[in-house]
Amino acid sequence: MDYFLFLIMAIIIDLIIGDPLWITHPVVYIGRLISLLERIFRILAKSPGAQRIAGISEVLIVIVFTYLGTYFIIEFFYGLHYIVGIILSIYLLQSTIAIKGLVQAGNQIYGLLEQDKLSLAREAVNKIVGRDCDSLKEEGVVRAAIETLAENTSDGILAPIFFYLLGGVPLAMTYKAVNTLDSMLGYKNDRYRYYGWAAARLDDLVNLIPARITGICLCLAAGLTGQNLMRSCQIMFRDAAKHPSLNAGYPEGAVAGALGIRLGGINYYHGQASFRAYLGDKLREFKRQDIKIVNRMIYVSIIIFLLIVMVVIVFV
Numbered sequence: 001m002d003y004f005l006f007l008i009m010a011i012i013i014d015l016i017i018g019d020p021l022w023i024t025h026p027v028v029y030i031g032r033l034i035s036l037l038e039r040i041f042r043i044l045a046k047s048p049g050a051q052r053i054a055g056i057s058e059v060l061i062v063i064v065f066t067y068l069g070t071y072f073i074i075e076f077f078y079g080l081h082y083i084v085g086i087i088l089s090i091y092l093l094q095s096t097i098a099i100k101g102l103v104q105a106g107n108q109i110y111g112l113l114e115q116d117k118l119s120l121a122r123e124a125v126n127k128i129v130g131r132d133c134d135s136l137k138e139e140g141v142v143r144a145a146i147e148t149l150a151e152n153t154s155d156g157i158l159a160p161i162f163f164y165l166l167g168g169v170p171l172a173m174t175y176k177a178v179n180t181l182d183s184m185l186g187y188k189n190d191r192y193r194y195y196g197w198a199a200a201r202l203d204d205l206v207n208l209i210p211a212r213i214t215g216i217c218l219c220l221a222a223g224l225t226g227q228n229l230m231r232s233c234q235i236m237f238r239d240a241a242k243h244p245s246l247n248a249g250y251p252e253g254a255v256a257g258a259l260g261i262r263l264g265g266i267n268y269y270h271g272q273a274s275f276r277a278y279l280g281d282k283l284r285e286f287k288r289q290d291i292k293i294v295n296r297m298i299y300v301s302i303i304i305f306l307l308i309v310m311v312v313i314v315f316v
Contacts, residue, residue: 004313006086007164010094011302018100026095030177034062034184042195051194059181059198066177070170089169096164096172098156099302102149103295109145110291113138128152132268139286146286147263149294150255151248153218155179157298158305159210165309178206207247214301215240215250221300222258225293232258235280242277249279256280258297259290 019025037058045054070092078085105128112121118138125144126133133144159179164172178199185192186200215236223229235257236250243249243264256263260283264276 003165003168004310006090006093007161008306010090010097011099011306013090013094014097014099016100018104019095019098026092026173027176027180030062030066030180031184033065034058034181037061038185038195045195048194052197055185055195056198058185059178059202062177062181063174063202067170067174070173074169093164093169093172096160096169096176098152099298102152102156103298106145106149106291106295109141110288113141113288113291130269132271135268138288142286142288142290143261143263143265145291146255146259146261146294147252149291149298150218150251150263151245153298153301154207154211154214154247154251157302158214158217159207161305162210162213163206175206178203204246211247211250213305215254217301217304218251218254218258218297220304221297222254224300224304225296227258227293227297228260229258231260239277239279242279244276253279255294255297259293260284261286261290 041054041058042051045051074085074089074092077088105124109121109124112118112124118141121138121141122133122136125136125141125148128148129144131144133141136144160172160175163175167174181199182196182203184199185196186203187196188200219229219232219236222232232254236253238253239256240249240253243252252263256279260281262278262280262282264278267274267276
């Protein structure tokens with residue numbers, strides 16, 4: 001129950017202040033470690049086989065360092081004073097959760113579209129997606145925003161909470177390390193085809209359960225926010241496997257079905273067109289208000305997940 005209370009406090013803090021700019025986010029240090037190790041390993045690893053071994057080694061070093069580093073830092077501060085240890089634990093846990101940041105990003109894009117500032121909306125959505133956004137029409141901006149909001153409900157919110165409940169703050173921070181490894185190394189291009197293989201595969205593995213839990217919570221949230229619960233579930237189970245990601249199709253499919261829209265289609269990366277399989281049925285066109293609906297679904301899905309956790313804690 002203490003674990004759960006710490007979690008609630010971390011969520012409340014995140015909702016109020018998010019990630020303050022005057023404190024260097026812990027993930028920044030993880031990113032620096034990843035970059036440092038890559039520079040070192042690439043000096044030694046030239047052949048495809050050596051790059052794969054180097055990539056595996058880097059992943060192992062980063063996750064072990066992150067877990068043990070977080071564990072011993074927390075233990076050190078608990079040794080100074082129990083209250084200090086609690087404060088640090090809650091801060092580190094809050095840093096793994098990105099509710100305010102994610103929802104604010106969606107609200108910013110929506111607000112710019114409402115003001116008919118399409119070029120600024122493109123710039124805003126470009127900060128949270130990896131595709132080219134310079135020439136997107138409004139419907140493209142809305143689609144990009146919805147897709148990343150849905151996917152990051154798992155990656156940025158429910159997955160770190162899931163791993164916190166399994167193994168405390170060190171495991172939640174280790175999940176963020178895995179996520180960061182994938183975002184920095186897990187590309188399917190010539191540079192990272194071998195070196196980033198382990199990072200990408202591990203990220204797929206650790207998100208298997210959280211992504212599916214997120215999809216189910218979003219389906220339930222659809223019903224509680226006035227959207228179509230049954231269609232949300234139907235589309236999620238029908239189309240999730242079409243997504244190129246092993247896991248992202250579940251939250252995205254749930255949202256597509258809930259709103260009666262079709263996600264996926266052609267995206268551009270560095271000027272090159274790439275087709276992503278469609279998720280959902282195109283029952284209507286995109287509307288800028290869809291971003292606000294998805295944000296409401298995010299809030300409700302978090303509440304649903306926390307209620308499920310509380311029931312498990314009390315009765316199991």
